[in-house]
Structures are given as C-alpha cells and as structure tokens.
Amino acid sequence: MYAFRINKLPLLALLMTAGFSLQAQYDILKLTVFDLSDTNKRDETIIANVLGASDGFDGSLDAWKLFNYGGNPNVYSFHAGDKLAINAVDLSAPKVLQMGIEAPQTGSMYELSLEQIVHGNPYEVLLEDKHLNTFMD
Numbered sequence: 001m002y003a004f005r006i007n008k009l010p011l012l013a014l015l016m017t018a019g020f021s022l023q024a025q026y027d028i029l030k031l032t033v034f035d036l037s038d039t040n041k042r043d044e045t046i047i048a049n050v051l052g053a054s055d056g057f058d059g060s061l062d063a064w065k066l067f068n069y070g071g072n073p074n075v076y077s078f079h080a081g082d083k084l085a086i087n088a089v090d091l092s093a094p095k096v097l098q099m100g101i102e103a104p105q106t107g108s109m110y111e112l113s114l115e116q117i118v119h120g121n122p123y124e125v126l127l128e129d130k131h132l133n134t135f136m137d
Contacts, residue, residue: 028117050088061088
C-alpha cells in the first residue's frame with residue numbers, strides 16, 4: 001500500500017487522457033506504473049483537484065478502477081474500499097491519499113512516474129511505501 005501527501009492551493013488545468021474529458025479545468029496529477037522489461041505493460045490513475053469534491057466516490061467526477069489482466073500492472077487510489085481510476089478530491093489543504101499498486105510479473109522491475117498537469121507551481125507530492133516505511137519525492 002502507498003500513500004501520497006499532497007500540498008498546494010488549487011489551480012487550473014485541463015484533463016484530456018485516454019479519450020476522457022472532465023468537462024472543466026482542474027489540476028491533474030497522473031501516476032503511471034510500467035514494467036521496465038515491457039513498457040507496453042502499464043497503467044495510470046488520475047487525481048483531479050476539484051474544489052468541494054468529497055473524499056469518497058463522486059458519481060459525476062470519479063471513475064471506478066477496471067483491473068487489467070495479461071500480466072499488466074494496476075495502479076489506483078482508494079477510499080473506504082472504493083478503488084478508483086479517476087479520483088476527484090479537494091486539494092485546497094494538504095491531504096493524504098491512499099494508493100494501491102499491483103505488479104503481477106514476478107521478478108520484473110517496475111517504475112512509477114508522476115506527471116503534473118497544472119497551471120502555476122507544481123504540487124509537492126511524497127510517496128510513502130508502507131511496506132518499507134520509506135518516503136520518496
């Protein structure tokens with residue numbers, strides 16, 4: 001299990017990924033995991049900064065996680081048991097988001113990357129590895 005700590009006031013950006021549009025402008029944090037031995041085996045999850053969004057599932061903003069198969073990794077955020085591919089949250093104050101990563105290929109090396117689609121200053125994002133009890137930025 002992983003957690004992200006995010007600090008920043010809300011700004012604006014436009015989400016356009018995998019044919020999906022949030023219909024409005026929001027800051028976007030996109031976390032991608034891919035298998036270093038086969039970069040076609042990848043997955044991504046989106047965190048959108050939406051003022052007033054709840055931490056739980058928002059039917060008009062969030063999307064459930066549909067899990068990959070065939071040796072592909074999975075990455076998602078979750079709250080109260082809900083696993084989400086797209087998670088709109090209010091980041092007007094620092095927040096910890098629970099993240100899940102499933103890497104099915106035994107012996108494979110995986111890489112995580114974070115893309116910030118924002119106007120203005122980027123977010124300060126830390127990844128906490130709950131298994132190793134370490135933090136990475």
